[in-house]
Amino acid sequence: MTFKQIDLNILRRVSEADGIGGCEREVSRIVAEYGAPLCDEIIHDNLGSTIMIKHGSGHGPKVMFSAHMDEVGFMVREITDAGYIKLLPVGGWWGHVMPAHELTVTTMTGEKYIGIVGARAPHGLSQKVKNTVIAPMDLFLDMGVKNRQAILDLGIQIGDMVTPNTKFRVMNDPDLLCGKGWDDRVNLGTMLEVMRNLEGVHTDADLYFAATVQEEVGIRGARTATHTILPDVAVALDVTTATDTPLDTAGMKLGGGLVLSMVDHLTLSNPSLIAMMTQIAQANDLDVRYDFMTDGGTDACSIHKMLDGVVAMTASLPTRYMHSPRLLISRTDYEQTIRLLTVFCQQIDWQHLDGMKQAIGIQAHQ
Amino acid sequence: MVDEQVLQALMALDGAPGDERRVSAYLREQLAPYADDFVYDNLGSIYAIKRAKTPNAPRVMVSGHMDEVGFVAKRFNDNGTIAGLALGEPLKASLLGSAVRFTLANGQTVMGTLLAHDTAGNAMTAKQDVLIDCGFASAKQAQQSGLQIGDRAVFAEALVHNAGSQRVIAKAFNGRYAPLMGIALLKAVAGEALPFDLYVGCTVQETVGLRGVQTATNAVQPDLGIVVDTDAAFDTQKDAQDRIGRLGDGVLLNFFDQTVLPNRLLLQTLKQVCEAQGLPYQYYYSLAGSDAAWINKLRTGTPTLFVNVAVRNMDTPQQVADLGDLQSAQQALIAFIQQLTPEQIAAFKAENR
Numbered sequence: 275m276t277f278k279q280i281d282l283n284i285l286r287r288v289s290e291a292d293g294i295g296g297c298e299r300e301v302s303r304i305v306a307e308y309g310a311p312l313c314d315e316i317i318h319d320n321l322g323s324t325i326m327i328k329h330g331s332g333h334g335p336k337v338m339f340s341a342h343m344d345e346v347g348f349m350v351r352e353i354t355d356a357g358y359i360k361l362l363p364v365g366g367w368w369g370h371v372m373p374a375h376e377l378t379v380t381t382m383t384g385e386k387y388i389g390i391v392g393a394r395a396p397h398g399l400s401q402k403v404k405n406t407v408i409a410p411m412d413l414f415l416d417m418g419v420k421n422r423q424a425i426l427d428l429g430i431q432i433g434d435m436v437t438p439n440t441k442f443r444v445m446n447d448p449d450l451l452c453g454k455g456w457d458d459r460v461n462l463g464t465m466l467e468v469m470r471n472l473e474g475v476h477t478d479a480d481l482y483f484a485a486t487v488q489e490e491v492g493i494r495g496a497r498t499a500t501h502t503i504l505p506d507v508a509v510a511l512d513v514t515t516a517t518d519t520p521l522d523t524a525g526m527k528l529g530g531g532l533v534l535s536m537v538d539h540l541t542l543s544n545p546s547l548i549a550m551m552t553q554i555a556q557a558n559d560l561d562v563r564y565d566f567m568t569d570g571g572t573d574a575c576s577i578h579k580m581l582d583g584v585v586a587m588t589a590s591l592p593t594r595y596m597h598s599p600r601l602l603i604s605r606t607d608y609e610q611t612i613r614l615l616t617v618f619c620q621q622i623d624w625q626h627l628d629g630m631k632q633a634i635g636i637q638a639h640q
Numbered sequence: 641m642v643d644e645q646v647l648q649a650l651m652a653l654d655g656a657p658g659d660e661r662r663v664s665a666y667l668r669e670q671l672a673p674y675a676d677d678f679v680y681d682n683l684g685s686i687y688a689i690k691r692a693k694t695p696n697a698p699r700v701m702v703s704g705h706m707d708e709v710g711f712v713a714k715r716f717n718d719n720g721t722i723a724g725l726a727l728g729e730p731l732k733a734s735l736l737g738s739a740v741r742f743t744l745a746n747g748q749t750v751m752g753t754l755l756a757h758d759t760a761g762n763a764m765t766a767k768q769d770v771l772i773d774c775g776f777a778s779a780k781q782a783q784q785s786g787l788q789i790g791d792r793a794v795f796a797e798a799l800v801h802n803a804g805s806q807r808v809i810a811k812a813f814n815g816r817y818a819p820l821m822g823i824a825l826l827k828a829v830a831g832e833a834l835p836f837d838l839y840v841g842c843t844v845q846e847t848v849g850l851r852g853v854q855t856a857t858n859a860v861q862p863d864l865g866i867v868v869d870t871d872a873a874f875d876t877q878k879d880a881q882d883r884i885g886r887l888g889d890g891v892l893l894n895f896f897d898q899t900v901l902p903n904r905l906l907l908q909t910l911k912q913v914c915e916a917q918g919l920p921y922q923y924y925y926s927l928a929g930s931d932a933a934w935i936n937k938l939r940t941g942t943p944t945l946f947v948n949v950a951v952r953n954m955d956t957p958q959q960v961a962d963l964g965d966l967q968s969a970q971q972a973l974i975a976f977i978q979q980l981t982p983e984q985i986a987a988f989k990a991e992n993r
Contacts, residue, residue, distance in 0.1 A: 295901055296901035296902075296903075296904065296992065297904065297992065298992060299991075299992050299993060302992070302993060303993075318989075318990070318993050319940045319941045320863075320940050320941035320942060320943060320989040321936070321937070321941035321943075321992065322991070322992025322993055323941075324993065349895065349896055349925075351882070351925060352882055360882070362896055362925055364896070364901075382904070382908065411881060432895060432923040433893075433895030433896070433904070433907065433923070487992060488901065491901060492899065494936070494937045494941075495941075497937050497938075497941075498937060498939070498940050498941030501938075501939050501940045501941075502940045
């Protein structure tokens with residue numbers, strides 16, 4: 275199997291696009307632009323999930339991959355008389371990572387305006403105040419205008435989307451890539467790269483690459499996408515927390531290879547599906563790590579228990595600084611995950627899937 | 641105008657979670673003259689159907705819950721008091737001394753009041769236990785009244801509408817707003833040929849965890865969901881973070897809810913409808929959940945909109961709503977339905993692509 279050189283422009287574009295839950299359109303249009311020539315058909319659910327279908331032999335199982343398009347961000351919650359914007363977090367934020375960052379407000383018509391999250395000067399603040407994190411609901415966006423009317427004149431309305439203004443950057447060691455929203459935009463890249471590798475390749479399985487909506491607000495798009503696809507087996511692609519910094523030393527490091535999630539907060543991966551992935555990794559000289567996440571879920575949480583149940587697992591990529599304006603990932607981990615899934619797409623068939631079902635006690639169908 | 645007779649009648653009905661049948665029967669009686677058919681789910685949610693003239697028309701579901709916060713009798717104590725369990729989440733601070741009304745199997749009622757569990761005056765424990773005094777001196781006396789374990793009680797305060805006031809105080813705007821709006825809507829569009837099948841009705845068991853809406857959504861299979869519900873007003877509390885849900889400022893434009901993100905094109909359309917009709921509206925965000933959650937995310941997904949009003953003292957025995965707000969919500973709902981087309985419904989589905 276030969277693998278194509280990865281295209282960093284895909285990562286750059288999906289990272290720099292703006293899209294919180296319910297407003298993923300900018301992202302899905304980029305995904306569809308890259309995906310359209312690489313698949314047979316694109317369908318949607320009614321919430322905006324974008325599903326790229328690559329047909330197989332006609333006799334194989336339906337395989338679903340999912341990566342969510344929404345990033346954590348905010349909505350315009352209130353516009354003050356003095357011209358400040360109060361923020362409503364959409365997805366999990368920590369006040370620690372917000373002050374002094376630039377944020378982009380996107381209006382209903384797609385206009386973009388940059389503001390900065392206001393912070394206090396430290397002068398004269400008590401130790402107690404200095405050591406207290408400001409809650410995201412108490413922080414505000416300074417648009418650099420003088421009053422409320424000036425905000426309205428820009429076309430900004432309550433409910434508009436607010437996202438970090440962060441440019442994609444290849445770091446000093448080119449293996450490390452900085453950007454916003456790697457949770458979970460990096461895996462939109464993973465899916466598109468797998469599709470690039472499979473261009474002209476015939477598979478037994480029907481492959482459904484789902485770019486889902488509204489994961490960060492409660493794993494909603496994965497539900498509606500699953501109902502649209504009716505998959506036999508699913509692999510959710512998401513990120514996991516890297517723990518290789520001076521603040522976190524548990525050892526999940528960037529660049530250590532692909533990650534198979536055995537357990538997350540709400541899902542037990544099918545053990546036989548994990549075993550198949552492990553075998554593929556070993557046969558292709560990929561480095562395997564296993565993840566046990568007790569806090570946080572992925573699209574698999576919804577997918578595996580929908581319909582009459584779906585054989586499912588999560589494949590993860592470690593990222594530093596999750597749910598902040600700037601995240602770091604490793605190109606090595608990314609490439610290894612792409613290779614794993616490219617081979618998986620070619621191998622998965624009913625025989626493998628029946629084995630996965632047998633492994634949990636289900637007799638093979640006659 | 642808001643039909644105050646219907647409002648009075650609805651507030652006189654008792655409908656604790658799992659015991660909504662009196663509200664459901666009234667709703668059916670009121671909607672029957674304007675409905676082509678009715679559909680129920682198997683938990684008791686009810687919808688009147690007004691069919692389009694064309695086959696295979698899209699389905700629009702206008703829905704809110706008809707259950708109110710209540711209590712269920714779980715044990716007769718030797719001293720004649722009744723151990724109960726709160727169903728839903730009544731506001732703790734409102735409970736001590738509240739009047740409650742049990743409805744017995746034979747339809748008769750027994751009045752009572754909530755007692756304190758401790759000398760500090762707490763009327764509800766962390767496990768939602770309450771103690772109800774109906775004036776009985778022994779368990780035997782309580783049983784002889786006809787009360788049975790499992791009987792439901794609800795708040796018993798009578799509706800108040802002072803002369804010269806635009807406001808109404810009543811026990812269950814949260815639970816009767818949806819039937820009120822549903823009846824007004826179906827009456828208003830009765831003579832019109834709509835290009836979609838309109839399902840107007842109410843869910844059960846919302847206050848105990850958004851249950852009826854799950855089965856109702858599967859029964860109706862809507863293409864578009866419009867949820868009618870109440871939200872807490874934060875217009876009088878000194879420490880409220882934002883002054884949202886101001887009584888008298890009109891129908892709410894809910895742009896966020898903890899369990900659902902309203903479709904943005906739908907929200908924009910509602911705003912335009914309000915502006916065209918000269919109706920007051922106000923932005924609102926809710927950090928609570930709602931029925932809209934499941935209409936939105938079940939099956940392949942349904943674009944969902946709220947047409948809500950703010951209520952003071954939500955989930956207490958005496959909730960305050962503004963008739964002007966009810967009026968603006970009712971008119972907005974009717975006007976929205978009257979201008980709605982299948983093309984718009986398709987556009988709402990495609991909004992986020």
